Amino acid sequence: xxxxxxxxxILTLAAISLCGYLSIGWAKPPDATGSLKGTVRFEGTxxxxxxxxxxxxxxxxxxxxxxxxxxxxxxxSGGALANVxxxxxxxxxxxxxxxxxxxxxxxxxxxxYKPHVxxxxxxxxxxxVNSDETTHNIHPSPNNNRxxxxxxxxGIPLEQTFARAEVAIPVKCNxxxxxxxxxxxxxxxxxxxxxxxxNFEIKNLPPGNYTISAWQEKLGTQTQKVTVGTGESKxxxxxxxx
Amino acid sequence: xxxxxxxxxTAVIVMAMMSCAFSQDSHIGKLVGNAKRGKELYQRYCxxxxxxxxxxxxxxxxxxxxxxRDFTKALFKCRSTPSGTLPLDSDLYNTISRGVHASGxxxxxxxxRQERADLVAYIKTFSSSFQEEQPGTAVTxxxxxxxxxxxxxxxxxxxxxxxxxxxxxxxxxxxxxSAASLTDSKGYPITPFDFTSGTHFKCxxxxxxxxxxxxxxxxxxxxxxxxxxxxxxxxxxVVHYIRTLHExxxxxxxxxxxxxx
Numbered sequence: 001x002x003x004x005x006x007x008x009x010i011l012t013l014a015a016i017s018l019c020g021y022l023s024i025g026w027a028k029p030p031d032a033t034g035s036l037k038g039t040v041r042f043e044g045t046x047x048x049x050x051x052x053x054x055x056x057x058x059x060x061x062x063x064x065x066x067x068x069x070x071x072x073x074x075x076x077s078g079g080a081l082a083n084v085x086x087x088x089x090x091x092x093x094x095x096x097x098x099x100x101x102x103x104x105x106x107x108x109x110x111x112x113y114k115p116h117v118x119x120x121x122x123x124x125x126x127x128x129v130n131s132d133e134t135t136h137n138i139h140p141s142p143n144n145n146r147x148x149x150x151x152x153x154x155g156i157p158l159e160q161t162f163a164r165a166e167v168a169i170p171v172k173c174n175x176x177x178x179x180x181x182x183x184x185x186x187x188x189x190x191x192x193x194x195x196x197x198x199n200f201e202i203k204n205l206p207p208g209n210y211t212i213s214a215w216q217e218k219l220g221t222q223t224q225k226v227t228v229g230t231g232e233s234k235x236x237x238x239x240x241x242x
Numbered sequence: 243x244x245x246x247x248x249x250x251x252t253a254v255i256v257m258a259m260m261s262c263a264f265s266q267d268s269h270i271g272k273l274v275g276n277a278k279r280g281k282e283l284y285q286r287y288c289x290x291x292x293x294x295x296x297x298x299x300x301x302x303x304x305x306x307x308x309x310x311r312d313f314t315k316a317l318f319k320c321r322s323t324p325s326g327t328l329p330l331d332s333d334l335y336n337t338i339s340r341g342v343h344a345s346g347x348x349x350x351x352x353x354x355r356q357e358r359a360d361l362v363a364y365i366k367t368f369s370s371s372f373q374e375e376q377p378g379t380a381v382t383x384x385x386x387x388x389x390x391x392x393x394x395x396x397x398x399x400x401x402x403x404x405x406x407x408x409x410x411x412x413x414x415x416x417x418x419x420s421a422a423s424l425t426d427s428k429g430y431p432i433t434p435f436d437f438t439s440g441t442h443f444k445c446x447x448x449x450x451x452x453x454x455x456x457x458x459x460x461x462x463x464x465x466x467x468x469x470x471x472x473x474x475x476x477x478x479x480v481v482h483y484i485r486t487l488h489e490x491x492x493x494x495x496x497x498x499x500x501x502x503x
Contacts, residue, residue: 056408056419135405137466141427146371147317148326149459151404151471158470160326174464175408177423 032093032206034228038236040084040194040214046075047242052178059134060111060176071116072180072218073242080198081216081240083117085168085184087191088202089223090211097188099124103159106171106183108136108152113171113181117217119191120183122165128158135175140183142169149174167215182217207232214238268331268362273355275331280364283357291346296368306346309430316369317427319460320445325467327378328371334362336446343442381457383450384474389482397483400476409434409464414487427462434464437487452481 049069054060074082103125107114111132120126130136130152138158139149144166152158162169162185173179184191192200202212207230215221219240228234268275284292291310293300298312311318320337321329338358341349350358366372387393401407401414411418414437426432441447445455456477459467468477 057405135403135471137464139464139466146326146375147427147461149461149464149466150325151459151466151468153404153471156470174424174466175405175420177420 275359323378
């Protein structure tokens with residue numbers, strides 16, 4: 001009797017959660033003060049960027065004083081590799097991480113995506129801006145999120161979100177076939193994207209053992225293990241080859 | 243007290259189980275489709291193209307272009323719901339009934355209405371999305387204004403400024419500069435609609451259906467939604483203009499025939 005009345009609530013919970021109607025809340029993570037900094041480099045001779053012919057849309061072509069080039073491997077001085085998403089792939093402390101209030105911004109300028117690789121949190125607002133005098137369509141092709149495809153003329157604001165984590169969602173414009181970009185989505189805030197100098201930073205890390213992944217759209221993913229103590233600032237570098 | 247507690251718990255279990263069972267059903271007007279019956283029908287009529295797993299990889303699939311729909315992605319062209327949302331049961335029912343022009347998908351009107359509703363219920367079981375998410379809210383189609391010369395003229399300007407021509411071509415024949423680069427979401431090449439060929443659009447022939455296509459886009463294809471790009475009255479202008487592209491070709495053909503005589 002006693003056993004049965006104990007089983008019933010468990011069964012109830014199981015039945016409800018099976019239907020996906022109940023999400024169980026988790027405790028917030030403790031205050032976190034560690035950080036991870038580093039540089040991503042490209043080893044060897046950097047591939048030459050390919051020139052993009054934008055002549056099919058004169059508005060796009062006119063936006064560039066020097067010929068625009070592809071951004072799939074962007075190598076700066078000293079082999080600095082930009083647009084690499086560096087993130088905690090294992091060891092993320094359990095917890096529900098509220099997305100930041102501030103929206104992530106993806107701009108279409110000169111008929112290219114700025115930034116070319118964007119990272120944001122799941123359910124964080126993505127503000128999409130069209131600074132070009134032409135009409136784009138913004139069309140992500142996710143595997144783990146719902147696909148959408150919206151036309152965006154100049155100056156019309158657009159806001160979207162992604163519900164689930166995914167590294168990384170290809171984004172394209174069907175009107176301008178050379179336009180490609182990527183959006184990486186995380187359930188937590190422990191990620192960064194390398195800048196022109198190849199530098200990245202992951203802040204507010206709680207102490208722990210982590211696997212850190214670095215993802216590059218053409219060169220693949222690398223991982224390293226790292227232990228971060230309370231308030232510790234660790235350095236971690238990545239190096240990619242073709 | 244204890245009995246009451248148990249009763250309440252049992253009620254919750256039954257309700258939870260019922261809601262699970264409901265997500266296996268389809269609701270189209272007064273029709274309630276049943277997935278179990280739908281499965282039998284699917285295995286008889288649909289499996290050859292859409293495959294036993296519903297992933298569009300049936301035995302006939304290699305010979306078909308465009309490829310059969312992959313139901314596991316829960317991504318559908320013909321919807322009354324916004325881009326990025328699940329379709330209504332009635333959207334799937336309408337596609338089964340109507341068929342998809344210029345594809346291997348025939349009209350299944352020979353099946354009973356109940357049978358088509360059962361198929362909808364079964365198709366929804368191929369993706370967990372239908373259990374996890376609600377369908378989108380159906381878009382509103384305002385009354386159509388008259389297709390005046392001014393409306394057609396505005397439509398022509400929008401066809402230009404909205405870059406419709408990039409894919410559909412300046413003359414609407416589907417040979418725009420971006421046409422050759424287009425693929426569907428599974429990477430298969432896809433051809434933009436040739437508006438001069440007629441008005442047998444994939445998701446229906448009427449002006450209302452054309453308007454709806456502009457509003458929702460055809461998810462899984464390069465055809466985007468114009469929901470935030472244009473005001474409803476301007477979408478009607480585009481519909482009116484697209485209609486003239488077919489007539490134009492028709493009149494040119496008539497003309498050349500007369501000249502040939």
